[in-house]
Amino acid sequence: MAEDLSIIKGDKTSEYQSIIPQIKALTEGEPDLTANLANTVAALKEQFGWFWVGFYLVKNDELVLGPFQGPVACTRIRKGRGVCGSSWAEAKTLIVPDVEAFPGHIACSSLSKSEIVVPVIRNNEVIAVLDADSEYLNHFDETDRQYLEEIVAALNFED
Template sequence: MAEDLHIIRGDKAAQYTSLIPQIKGLLEGEPDLVANLANVAAALKEQFGWFWVGFYLVKGDELVLGPFQGPVACTRIRKNRGVCGSSWAQAATLIVPDVAAFPGHIACSSLSKSEIVVPLIRGGEVKAILDVDSEQLSHFDETDQQFLEEIVALIML
C-alpha cells in the first residue's frame, strides 16, 4: 500500500471505518514493532488531529515512551500512576473527560484536557498502551473506545 492516507471528515465512526483498512494495509507484512507503532500513531494523528497520540511499552515495572506524534512527552510512567499507569494496572481502557479531575494525573503538558488510554494485551498481559490526548474537555467517548480497541488489536507483538 502507498504510504498516503485517504483522510475523510465528518462522522467520527465513518472516519474510523475509512481509516482501519488503511492501517491494516500499513501493518500488513511489516514485522517491525517500532515501525508499526509509529505508523499507527501517525495515521491516527493525521486523521483526527489530536493533540498527542502515542504508545508506551511495558518494560519491567515501568511504561517507557515509544513512537508518538505530538509535543515531547513523559518518558517513564510507573504502574498505577496517572491515566496510563492506571490503564496498565487495570488492563482496561480508560476514558477521562477532564484530566485535571483524575486523581494522580501526570501532566506531561498543561494543554492536554481529556484523554483515552487503550491497553494492548497479549497472552493475558498488558504489553503496551495507546495514549491519546485532546486539548478539548470530554473529547473521547465509547465510539473512540470501540474503534481504538479494534485498531490496537491489529498490532502484532
C-alpha cells in the same frame, strides 16, 4: 502500499471506518514493531488531529515512551500512576473527560484536557498502552474506545 492516507471528514464512526483499513494495510506484512507503531500513531494523528497520540511499552516494570506524534512527552510511567499507569494496572480502557479531575494525573502538558488510554493485552498481560490526548474537554467516548481497541487488537507485537 503507497504511504499516502486518504483522510476523510465526517462523523467519528465514518472516520474510523476509513482509517482502520489503511492502518491495517500499512502494518500487515511488516514485521518491525517500531515501524508499525509509528505508522499507526501517524495515521491516527493525521485523521483526527489529536493533540498527542502514542504508545508506551511495558519494559522492566514501567511504561516507557514509544513511537508518538505530538509535543515531547513523559518518558517513563510507573504502574498505577496517572491515566496510562492506571490503565495498565487495571488492564482496561480509561476515558477521562477532564484530566484535571483524574486523581494522580501526570501533567506532561498543561494543554491536554481529556484523554483515552487503551491497553494492549497479549496472553492476558498488558504489554503496552495506546494513549491519546485532546486539548478539548470530554473529547473521547465509547466510539473511540470501540475502534481504538479494534486497532490495538490487530497490531502484531511479536517484534
